[in-house]
Amino acid sequence: MARANDEVEALLREYADLLALTGGEAFKQRAYEKAARAIAGHRDDIAGLGVTELRAIPGVGKSIAEKIAEYLTSGRVAAIEEARARIPAGVRALTEIPTLGPKKAALLYHDLGISSVDELVDAIQSERLRDLKGFGPKTEENILHGVELLRASGGRMLLDVATELAEHVVARLSALPGCVRCTYAGSLRRFRETVGDLDILVASDDPEPIMAAFRELDLVAEVIASGPKKTSIRTAKGFQIDLRVVPPDSWGAALQYFTGSQAHNVRIREMAVRAKLKLSEYGLFDAESGALIVSKTEEEVYARLGLPWIPPPLREDRGEVDAALRGELPELVGEQDLRGDLHTHTDLTDGVASLEEMLEAAAARGYAYYAVTDHAPNLVMQRMTDEKMLAQRERVRALDRAYRGMRVLHGTELNIDPDGGVDWPPEFLAGFDVCVASVHSAFTQSRADTTRRLVRACENPHVHILGHLTGRQIGHRPPIDADFDEVFRACARTGTALEVNSFADRLDARDEHILRARRYGVKFAIDSDAHSVRNLAQIRYGVGTAQRGWLTPDEVINTWPLTRLRAFLKKPSAREA
Incomplete structure (x- = not known):
């Protein structure tokens, strides 16, 4: 789970942007940005610290320490809520557009009444920004590209956020009775730079208590779907986490299957078909008799197909299967x-x-x-x-x-x-x-x-x-x-x-x-x-x-x-x- 430091960092950065949007002094903006970095980099969790302890953190002054303490005790900061109330949420969303900072967002709002991303795109297409200082054709082109980036990345987690969240869930589930093994899979295991949702895999002979405990985690805001094999939840921040529970003997096949990528798995399944085998999340089977051949470890699954184990970061169908067949997989840096x-x-x-x-x-x-x-x-x-x-x-x-x-x-x-x-x-x-x-x-x-x-x-x-x-x-x-x-x-x-x-x-x-x-x-x-x-x-x-x-x-x-x-x-x- 995110530390209190991470929540406070986001809050202070938001306030710095709000100060810019409302015409606050530049030195105050920089002070809150500096304090945000200091809180994020502080080695200890600040939860429970009072004003005196917070002021001991370099870069955190008295006024900022008081606001942090207010948030830690009440979950809100009156000054920040007042600043939010003065600026429409749509205007604050403008600051998330790459290349468009708070100052330009404020100018767009005050001079043209633009208060949403859609309104901004319409204004650019109708050339309403051309008379504003600092908004020429090149700037418009950059903003439109920024909007594309913003929309393309919507709902995706950065790698560090996804890893911390996944490791928290894995730690909680691993401690449960009946949990034989637990890890995360999917694009996070492959170290993709952003992650759309989390895939958690558990090996257990008794899935229902695992599923029940997962549904009751404190991070759960909504249970999307739940069954004996798969449960999906959504966190308060909108991230989806899918939990799959498989029998312990199917662990290797399931880990290979749910790690992906889809393109890599297609190549592996094609190899299985050519060898008259069938590969699923439950194991590698004889295609005619249905008899289980291997399933307990990824190494066994790959070996039965004539391949060495392929490290997850390589599994993108970018030549790793052919390299494995030639015995030319790299010894990756660790x-x-x-x-x-x-x-x-x-x-x-x-x-x-x-x-x-x-x-x-x-x-x-x-x-x-x-x-x-x-x-x-x-x-x-x-x-x-x-x-x-x-x-x-x-x-x-x-x-x-x-x-x-x-x-x-x-x-x-x-x-x-x-x-x-x-x-x-x-x-x-x-x-x-x-x-x-x-x-x-x-x-x-x-x-x-x-x-x-x-x-x-x-x-x-x-x-x-x-x-x-x-x-x-x-x-x-x-x-x-x-x-x-x-x-x-x-x-x-x-x-x-x-x-x-x-x-x-x-x-x-x-x-x-x-x-x-x-x-x-x-x-x-x-x-x-x-x-x-x-x-x-x-x-x-x-x-x-x-x-x-x-x-x-x-x-x-x-x-x-x-x-x-x-x-x-x-x-x-x-x-x-």
């Missing part, structure tokens, strides 16, 4: 293979934990090395200076090896300017151990300009990793448009690693990009982009995305020993170019 994290932040910029707190948490994860990469000065809102960065470098050097022998690397996340340049001159950049370079602005450049921009960044001998490739935020900001094959060629030619960013609303580069980039010989870095201690654990989602892209440990630079990593970071190919 979280246990990672020796370090090469993209993280502290409270020197937009993180919410100190350098020491982040290092202690990284060491506790067993990392051999860890890079601190706070933002550079061209991202002006972070107020970075040369002096601040150099002071941090001294502190990093002093703390190197102080945490369980972990090597600490000093780096930065550079901003890729519209022309492909980055922060700081070469002589300053040369002092960093590792530089990640990412796009943080000018997301609507032409395809040709964006391609040149990224290629030029790769050609910089001090840029080691190309961060969150497309700049997308799932459901909120569309990806930049570029000739990514040209970018991948540049990465391979210059020795620039491509990041797999693990934030659940990024997962960028995505699996399709990874599959394409591998063909050019590109290397990768799976990074958490952590802004808090808690964020470090989200690297599991980056690993899942990397697995969907068929990555092996040797293709991921932060699985390498430090000596090999340092040799890669010298970018010899770029210096020779």
Whole structure:
């Protein structure tokens, strides 16, 4: 289940948007956004904390702490409800459109009376926005694309939300008498970037008590349907969860069947038919006699069809069956293979934990090395200076090896300017151990300009990793448009690693990009982009995305020993170019 922190984070972000919609001061908006990040990243559950304890969290002031305490005790905040009442719900929904923020939503409402997504689309089609400042044809095109993204993602959960919800349900059901095995299946088990609904699988000889307990979970808002084999419920947030209970002897076949994908399962069933077998969620049977052949484990089901076990992230009918038949399935990278994290932040910029707190948490994860990469000065809102960065470098050097022998690397996340340049001159950049370079602005450049921009960044001998490739935020900001094959060629030619960013609303580069980039010989870095201690654990989602892209440990630079990593970071190919 979601922590109180997650609920409060959403509430504070909503209030920041409401302040923007109602013309509130910009500094107050930023204060609530900062507090939202601080609450989300706080390592402990804030449920039950009072104002004094809440104020001890960096970034949470007295007024915000009082509102949080009010919510924790009463489930409401009077000031926020008053702000909601001043703005129609349809206007608030406008802020969910990628590329359309609160300020533009407020302008549309106050100047044109637009109070819903449908009204906005009608206004664009009738060219009513053309007289508003900042709303030209290109802006209209971007808004319409944003509406398409919003509608396409409606009702789908981000990977971290789905995982936390599924793990909560699995834990509750696993503790029940009569539950032999329990796990989640479906697209979540395959690490799809968003999940439409959850599939929970239980093995039990007595399904009814399991079904009854499932219907009575505190998260259930509605029971959609219920029977001896399947029960479907809807949560208060509108997410559907389907529970299926199968006999223990059918566990393997059911897990294979309900994990999917549909296209993968079609290929597997076709193989079964050619072998005069029949495959269902209950087992693999002889087609003529109906006799059960295997069903207890997935490995047995695949083996009987002449295949090795195929890892769930590969099961998308993208060549995995043929590779399995040839004995060429990759040994996928796993979280246990990672020796370090090469993209993280502290409270020197937009993180919410100190350098020491982040290092202690990284060491506790067993990392051999860890890079601190706070933002550079061209991202002006972070107020970075040369002096601040150099002071941090001294502190990093002093703390190197102080945490369980972990090597600490000093780096930065550079901003890729519209022309492909980055922060700081070469002589300053040369002092960093590792530089990640990412796009943080000018997301609507032409395809040709964006391609040149990224290629030029790769050609910089001090840029080691190309961060969150497309700049997308799932459901909120569309990806930049570029000739990514040209970018991948540049990465391979210059020795620039491509990041797999693990934030659940990024997962960028995505699996399709990874599959394409591998063909050019590109290397990768799976990074958490952590802004808090808690964020470090989200690297599991980056690993899942990397697995969907068929990555092996040797293709991921932060699985390498430090000596090999340092040799890669010298970018010899770029210096020779």
